[in-house]
Amino acid sequence: MQLLSINNIVEICVPLIIILLGTAYPIILNNISNIGEKYHSKYIIALFKQERFYNQSSFQWILYLSLFLLIPLIFKFEPLFGWDNWFINNSANILVSLVTALLLFIFFKWIKKISIYNSNIDSLLDYIIKRYENSNGKTKEYAFMSINDIAIYAVNTKDIDLQSKLLKFYFNYVIKYRKEYNNTDKELNYDKEFYGLIRRIIDECVENNYKDLLPLRYSAINGELLIPYDTQSIKISEDTYNNLWYNITLVRNNTDYISKFWAHSNQYFWTGLKEIVLNFDKSNEKEFKEREQERKRFLEFHYAIGGLLLYSKNYEALKYIFSYSQQSPPDYKLLPYKMRDIFDWIEFFRNENKQIPKFIIGFSRYQFPNLDSVGTNKQVVFWICRYLCVLFIRQYKLSKSLYYSNITNQPYLNDLSLMELYNWKESITYFKFCLNKVLEDKEALEQLELWNTYELKYSEIDKFIIELEQSIDEHISDKKKRAELSQEKIEQFYASSKEILENCLEEYLSINNPEDFDTDFKVTFLGQRTLSNKSFFVDDDIPCMGFDSSLANLISRYSIPRDIYNSFLIAKTNRYLLNNNNLLEGMDRIIQDKEDIVIIVFSGGYETTQKIENSKYKENVIYLPAIDFKNTIFILEKSNLPRIEKSDISEEVKQELQVKKISDKWNIYSTVIDINLPKNEAIKEKWIDDINYYQKENELQILLGLLFVGHIKFKSDRKIIQININNEFEELGTENKLSDLEPL
Structure with a gap:
């Protein structure tokens, strides 16, 4: 060849x-x-x-x-x-x-x-899966998205073998993904493409109303792909919850789809989120608390589903979840067992403080279809709480059963704090509002087979609510009586009072005579005591702004200025009435050629202040506050300024009122006494002015005291001229002529 x-x-x-x-x-x-x-x-x-x-x-x-x-x-x-x-x-x-x-x-x-x-779809899928497993970057992403497109094709063509193969791939993907996150602190969030695939599958099922749920459809509908059974105990992420919620909104009107999801959730809560028993030595306390939070989050999600179904009027689905149980006697894992559960959840959803940051600026993470305007959150909460009210009526239907004979008992409240009891009190009001709305919709209750229960049990229901309100009030009263005063708040009261009073008294040092002298003329100013609401000084009770400063502010803004002002009124040696037009001329006649003079202006008005500030006397002026009078001026020589001296309270008072010294500079003492205690009965009898009023109206109050003794001394041979300013709005009497004024 x-x-x-x-x-x-x-x-x-x-x-x-x-x-x-x-x-x-x-x-x-x-x-x-x-x-x-x-x-x-x-x-x-x-x-x-x-x-x-x-x-x-x-x-x-x-x-x-x-x-x-x-x-x-x-x-x-x-x-x-x-x-x-x-x-x-x-x-x-x-x-x-x-x-x-x-x-x-x-x-x-x-x-x-x-x-x-x-080639045929099976060979193509095998090839693409291999490419996904052996590549990375864009190639891996395109391979995964291609598999997702084939999955949608398999859903629509009802190819069981293909769906089974795809389901195996996705379960392997989920297990591998979860293993990678198992030993990290990161929150497990699947690829957005995976979330999108499940959403697409569910959307196809809803749009085509598939009755026969083949493997891939079934696992997408019931939530198994996002919350699978495994032994890794990985926390469900918020992204996963958000996607599950969106999927639920798609199937909310399909009872069959809802039943599949509820059955899987029930099983997952029972096994995957099984309660952890706290060890005797509390060595597993962290895991115990984390599991409690996970279970609570899971239940919260499913109570929201109940609200969505009630809002969507899917009563068949609600009847299904009301009766679904995998055990005998029946055990409804995702529904309340005790009345305490119902009211705990009403308080949780109603109380906006507990919803932050879950519900932000009226935008709920549980969005209901066709509720997308401002105030959506309130509507969502309303429907969830209505659902809880339906569950409340359901309790009376279950009470007929031997297994649930005690589920309508009053909730146990002893473990609630004062603030929680206050919140419950508010929640009961909201509960009654929602319950009335539920009872107005007789058709819905008939559809749910609960109207007859209400008619038979309405007297028990009314009695339960009345007794619960009374029980809350009794627990609040008892907690308030037995509550111990907060040492932290008492110390805050001491610190604030000290700062306010010292600053106030420092202000009057400008009129203090540095020279000491003997005199028989002196005016005494004292501290004060008052009753205050006990809850202001108790932890975990109704907070009050200014609880630590109200008494000190009263003394510094009213009591001390009044006493200082009154001491000058008593100490004056002469008094004249002028007006703003002849004020400066009158001051000239009084002062004449004296140099070491002081002009003290109490609560000077705008016009009076401007007159003095623009005069030759502006360097000699001291401005002080006054409570009862305005535009009052005292003119005196510096040597005639008063002497402000501190004294001390008696030892008897110190011991009797259990005082604590809060200021060495001014000998200021403070006391905070719970006069509701039997050991303080004698203090209550002696130091409360109107004991009958206290016992009738202010049972839970405490005695606050800021105690000090001060003296304002004036020289016996002093000369102090008082000038009051007349004006067109306030007639003070007949004005003096300038010729009436005598020199200082």
Whole structure:
């Protein structure tokens, strides 16, 4: 057999190149453009374009190279530099042959890849899954999205085998994903594409109203893909809850779909979120508390589902979840067992302080369809609480059963704090409002087979609510009586009072005479005591702004200024009534040529102050507050300023009122006494002015005291001139003539 010459090979290569370029290439391009069209997937073609070496781009470049190498054959160029040997003389033919062989090799490999992407769905899925497992980056992302598109195709074509294979892949994906997060502190959030797939599957099921839930549909509908059974005990993330909630809103009107989800949730709560028993030594306390929070979050979600179903009027689904149990006697895992559970959840949803940051600025994480305006949160809470009221009536239906004979008993309240009891008191009001709305909808209760229960038990229901309100009030009263005063709040009272009173008394040092002197004329100013609400000084009770400063402010803003002002009124030696027009002239007549004078202005009005500030006396003025009078001026020599002295309270008072010294500088003492205690009965009898009023109206009050003794002394031979300013709005009497004024 004679071998082909090099020219014969070229004669074969050239037609091959032409055939590939003119015929095969356009046909293949057409087949490529149809990849993924059958499955309505744009990601399968994108994945195909990620193929390396044996792809369209590689084939194109080799084809272009082969066409370029035909040029030397056509024009038969002479060898360069005079080279003359067999290889050089046949180099163009050799290159064309090699490139053609490479072109054919890539062509057949390319055809094989195309055939895989155009082969039957099972082979294509196997290939894409392998690509997903053995790649990363964009290729891995496109592979996963392609698998998702095939999953939607399998859902719509009812291909059981394909769905089973896909379900196995997704379960492996979930288990592997969860293992990666099992030993980390990160919150487990699946890929957004996975959340999107489940949403698409459910959307397809709802839109086409599929009755027969094949494997993949079933696992998407019942939530098993997002909250699977495993032994890893991984916390459900908020992203997962948000996606589950969206899925529930899609199926809310389909009783069959809701029943599948509820059954899986019931089983998951029973097994996957099984209660952890706290060890005797509390070595597992952290795990115990975390599991409690997880269970509470899971129940919260499912109570919200009940509210959504009631809002959507899906009474068949509600009847199903009211009766669903996997045990005998029946045990309703996701429904309340005791009345305490119902009112705890009403308080949880109603109380906005507990909803933050879960419910932010009226935007609820449990969005109800067609409720998307401002105030949505209130409507959502209203429907969830209505659902809880329905469960409240259901308790009386269950009470007929031997197994549930005690479920309508009054809730245990002893473990609630004062603040929690106050919140419950508010919740009862909201509960009654929601219950009335439920009872107004007789049709809904009839659909839920609860109207007859209400008619038979309405007297018991009314009695229960009345007794619960009374019980809350009694517990509040008892807690308040027995509550101990907060040492932290008492110390805060001491610190605030000290600062306020010291600052107040410091202000009057500007009129204090540095010279000590003997005199029989002095005015005494004292501290005060008062009754205050006990709850202000108790932890976990109704907070009150200013509880720590109210008494000190009263003394500093009223009592002390009044006493200082009154001491000058008593100490004055002469008094005149002028007006703003002749004030300065009158002051000139009184002061004349004296230099060391002081002008003390109590509560000067705007016009009076401006007159003095623009006069030659502005450097001699001291402004002080006054309570009862305005525009009162006292003129005296500096040597006649009063002497302010501190004294001390008696030892008897110190012991009797259990005082604590809070200021050494001014000998200020303070006391906070719970006069409700039997040991303080004598203090209550002696130090409360109107004991009958206290016993009748202010049973739970405490005695506050800020005690000090101060003296304002004036010299016996003093001369102090008082000037009052008359005005058109307040007639003070007959004004003095300027000639009436005597010099200081």
